[in-house]
Amino acid sequence: MKLTNQQIALIDETLVLNGLTYDDIKLEVTDHIASEIEFLMDENELSFDENLRIVFEKWEPQLKPSFSGLIGFTNPKIMTVKCHKIVKRLFMTVIPISFFTTLLLILFVRHSSYEVLLMNGQTILKSFILVEFCLVILAWGFIFKSKQQTTYSYLIKKKSFGLIVFLLMLGIGAFPIRLNHPDAKIAFVSIFFGIFYVLITGLYLQLVYKHFQFEKKLSISNL
Structure with missing residues (x-):
């Protein structure tokens, strides 16, 4: 049974009341919940409201507040998990590249x-x-x-302040990049952080692109 626009809007409103306010993930979850309700309404004789309650009880664990060491507290869990995966992927990409690039630079400089x-x-x-x-x-x-x-705009807002501070410190020399410092440890740390922030900033700017890509896709679908 196909749900009406009013019923889908009710699902959307219920998700917002449960703290899921970010459009990309809310749209995705709304589609999943709508599909599950449509399936149940084809299988049983319960009303939409009753099936809505059944499905939201199933989704309840995903809509509870949660914590991530990389993100902090966010609501709900499904949001935290998605953001955690994005940030973890960024770090898993940037850290090894920064480490080996730093080693190569130090060997070259020495x-x-x-x-x-x-x-x-x-x-x-x-x-x-x-x-x-x-x-x-x-x-x-x-x-x-x-x-x-x-979720992309959420991460940009949450992480941009730290990026701005460290990029400014690196750019004006408050945290100097000591390519030829005689102490190899000091040289390594300064070069590593310089490369790390250059790379992580590039990847965070990709999140900005993904945000506006979603916004454009959403505006086209609403035409």
């Missing part, structure tokens, strides 16, 4: 006599970091003006 090249490379890296700093500020502004709320 066996290089091209001081001018090193200084130019450090200046270029700082300039690139400042460009990323400006892009994050710009993306943050666009996200806050956006009419849609998604």
Whole structure:
């Protein structure tokens, strides 16, 4: 039995009341719940409201408040799980790349006599970091003006402040990238964090793209 627009709207409203307010995941869950209710209404003689209650009881564990070490507290659990997976994937991609790139750079620096090249490379890296700093500020502004709320916009709002602070510190030299520091440990840490924040910023900006990609898709579907 196909649900009416009013019944689907009721599912949407119920999800919002349970804390699921982000459009991308809410749309996905609404489709799942609607399909389950349609299946039950074909299988039993219960009303829509009764089947709605049955299905939401099944989904109740996914709609409860939850915690993630990478995200903190979010509501509900299904939202936390999705955000946790996104952030975990980002870190699992960026950390090993940053680690091995740092090792290669240190080996190159330790066996290089091209001081001018090193200084130019450090200046270029700082300039690139400042460009990323400006892009994050710009993306943050666009996200806050956006009419849609998604898991991607949630992560950008939650993580942008830390990115902005560290990118600014790296860009202005408050946290200097010491390519040729005589202490290998200090050199490693400074280079690693520089590369890490360059890469993680690029991936976070991809989340901005995904947010607006979803917004465009949603606006087209509503035409």
